[in-house]
Amino acid sequence: MASKTSFSFALDSSQQDILAELLETGNYKPKKVPYTRIAVEAPSWKCNVSLYNSGKCLIQGAGAEDFVLNVMEPFVLKSASVGYVTEEDELSEEALSAHMGVDESGKGDFFGPLVISAAFTNENLARKLLKAGVKDSKRITSDKAALAIAAKIRDILGPNRCTVVRIGNSTYNRLYTKMRSVNRILSWGHARCIENLLATVPSCTKAISDQFGNKESIERALLKKGRDIELVQRHRAETDIAVAAASILAREGFLLSLKELEKKYNVPFPKGASEKVRETAVKLVKEHGPEILIETSKCHFKTLDVVFTETGHSRADMPPEGQVVSQTYSKEKFITRNKK
Numbered sequence: 138m139a140s141k142t143s144f145s146f147a148l149d150s151s152q153q154d155i156l157a158e159l160l161e162t163g164n165y166k167p168k169k170v171p172y173t174r175i176a177v178e179a180p181s182w183k184c185n186v187s188l189y190n191s192g193k194c195l196i197q198g199a200g201a202e203d204f205v206l207n208v209m210e211p212f213v214l215k216s217a218s219v220g221y222v223t224e225e226d227e228l229s230e231e232a233l234s235a236h237m238g239v240d241e242s243g244k245g246d247f248f249g250p251l252v253i254s255a256a257f258t259n260e261n262l263a264r265k266l267l268k269a270g271v272k273d274s275k276r277i278t279s280d281k282a283a284l285a286i287a288a289k290i291r292d293i294l295g296p297n298r299c300t301v302v303r304i305g306n307s308t309y310n311r312l313y314t315k316m317r318s319v320n321r322i323l324s325w326g327h328a329r330c331i332e333n334l335l336a337t338v339p340s341c342t343k344a345i346s347d348q349f350g351n352k353e354s355i356e357r358a359l360l361k362k363g364r365d366i367e368l369v370q371r372h373r374a375e376t377d378i379a380v381a382a383a384s385i386l387a388r389e390g391f392l393l394s395l396k397e398l399e400k401k402y403n404v405p406f407p408k409g410a411s412e413k414v415r416e417t418a419v420k421l422v423k424e425h426g427p428e429i430l431i432e433t434s435k436c437h438f439k440t441l442d443v444v445f446t447e448t449g450h451s452r453a454d455m456p457p458e459g460q461v462v463s464q465t466y467s468k469e470k471f472i473t474r475n476k477k
Contacts, residue, residue: 235259236343238379242387252390255330256382257298274384287389297337310458328358347374418444
C-alpha cells in the first residue's frame, strides 16, 4: 500500500505551541506561506509543513507519512493512528521468518546519547513478543510502559538474541566532528549492532531497519562477519515485530541514560529540543561551564547556539567537537521521533 502524501490536522492551542517550538528550535528551512504562523521545508523527510493561524496543520510531500509517524504523533498529537498495524499484519510470513530488526532512539533529542539496538526473532519468538505487547515504540506513550515491555523482551529473547550499542555524548560529538552526518553515525551504529548479534546468532541471514539513508553506507561499515547478510531498509520498518522489539530496547537504553545524567548532575534532563531543554542547558552551562554540553548533549543542534546566546558564550569557547553545527540540508537537521 502506497504511503499517503498529504495530511491535515486541526491542532488545539497547546499542540500549536509544541509544533511551533519544534520547528523553530530545530534546523529547518523556513518558507513563506500566507496566513501561517510558521512554515518550513523538511527536505530530509521530503515534505513541507505549514501551521496556519487558524490552527490547521498541513503536511505534504512524499515523506509526509513518515513525518506524521515520527514527529506529529509522538511529540504533538501524543497519539498513534497513522500506520497502525493489526496483529494479522504483524504476524505476516516475513514477520514470522528468522531475521533481526535494528532501530535507534535519541536521534532527535538534544540531551542524552544515541542508542541503537538489534533484536533477533523467529516464528516462536515473534508470537511471544506480540503476546507480550511488543509494538512500535512510538505507539507506547508512557515511558514506564516502555521500560516494562523492554523487560519482557529481554526475558523472551535472553542475552544472546538482542544487543544494544550506546553512543555517549562525548563519543557522539567526536564522531559528528569527524563524519559531519548523523546518517553516517547511524550506519556505523547499525553495523556494530548487526555484527554483535551475528556473533551470537550466526545463522541469521537478514536484517531489517528503517529507511534513514543509503543502505550501502551500512554495508561499507560492516566488518567481515556481516558482509553476507541481506540488508532491508524500508519506511515504517517499526511495524516489523523484530524492529519493534529493537525500538523498545533502544528507547529503554536512552531513558536509562537520561536517568544516569539526572543522578550525576541533580537536574532533570527533558527529552526532545523544547523550551524545557533550553532551560536545563542554560542552568548546566551557568553551573559547570559551556564544555558540560559536550558530555551531555548533541552539540551540532542549533539549540546549543540558542543556549550560548543566553549565557554569553559561543562555539569558539568549545573544543573542536563542540564547534561543528548541523549542515543546512542534511537529515540531522530535523527533530525526529524519538519517542522511543
